[in-house]
Amino acid sequence: MNTQPSILITGASSGIGRALTLHYANAGYQVWAGGRSMDKLQQLCNTHQNITPLLCDLTDFDAVKASASQLPALDILLLNAGTCEYIDDAKQFDGALFHRVISANLIAIGYCLEAWLPLVKQGGKLALTSSSASFLPLPRAEAYGASKAAVSYLARTLSIDLKKDDIHVSVIHPGFVKTPLTDKNDFSMPFLTSPEKAADIIFKGIDNHKNEIHFPKVFTWLLKAFALLPFPLWKLFAVRMTK
Template identity: 85%
Template sequence: MNNQPSILITGASSGIGRALALHYASAGYQVWAGGRSIEKLQQLCELHPNILPLLCDITNFNAVKASVSQLPALDILLLNAGTCEYIDDAKHFDGALFERVITANVIAIGYCLEAWLPLVKQSGNLAITSSSASFLPLPRAEAYGASKAAATYLARTLSIDLKKDNIHVSVIHPGFVKTPLTDKNDFSMPFLTTPEKAADIIFKGINNNKNEIHFPRVFTWLLKALSLLPFFLWQKIASRMTS
């Protein structure tokens, strides 16, 4: 009988997801690495024998549903995939951009939950990667921030409703992590950390059944403190960020 623990990680072809796949594989897990690029997934799988590719576009429900037959029962389901685009001109709102971000960061999570959550074992774990951007409204983040606020709310609601099924839910709130997504940012990113450091923190947090995993702590606690300000004060501060 194979007692090797198993985990499915979405967005595993780059960034935090890739680092998580390698971290869990090194810890003895059978890792199902989800992504849309077969080339990147194959390169990842070559780095460790415990990693298997799961080629799947999570914004396509039929593709997500079809993947179920490839998967075993899971100890951990880690929904990490996501995207980031900014609204550069709110007056001329980009509805198509907004739809892309909401679909990738929110709707796709729903697809994954319907297909894969039934595979999670009793006493298993579900983790959803949100963002510290969900703590308070930020300039140009109408799409990204809204999607991550929704992801946070979803994870916290699931933590209540899945308690009876003995499935623990963690919501992950990273600060700035050096990934292909953040490489596109055209602004300063304080306390920028590496994907490997992020993966180590997430691994320990899930292992300890943390309800919330947020890092780097100095940065995320600062954002949490700012979120307590009266909104008119934060609005003045945030407005200066774009001036």
């Protein structure tokens, strides 16, 4: 009988998800590593026998649903995959961009939950990766910020409703982490964290049944403090940022 704990991680082919995959594999977990890039997933699998690729576009409900038949019971379901695109000119609102981001960051999570949540064992854990961008309305983040604010709400609602099923839910609010996603950013990113450090913090947070995992603390507490400001005051700051 296989006694290794099991985890499914989405977005495993890159950035934070890749670092998490290696972290859990090194900790002895049987890891199902989700992504769309088979070559990157295969590279990961070549490093550890206990990593299995799960090739799937999470915005394709039929594909997500079909994948469930190849999966075992899970100790942890970690929905980390996501994308970031900014609205450059709100007046010329890009509805297709908005759809892409909301689909990948939010709707896909609904697909994953329908397909995979039944596999999570009693006493198991679910973790959703949101963003500290969800704390405050930030310039150009109409799509990304809205998707992540919804993910945070979703996670907290699930945390209430899955209590009776003995599934613990953690919501993850990272600050800036150096990954291909942030390499595209054209602004300075304070307190940039490495993906390995992020993975270590997330691993410990999930292990310790944290409701919220946020880091780096100096940055996320600062954002949380700003979020307490009356909106007109925050708006003054935020409008200045756009100049």
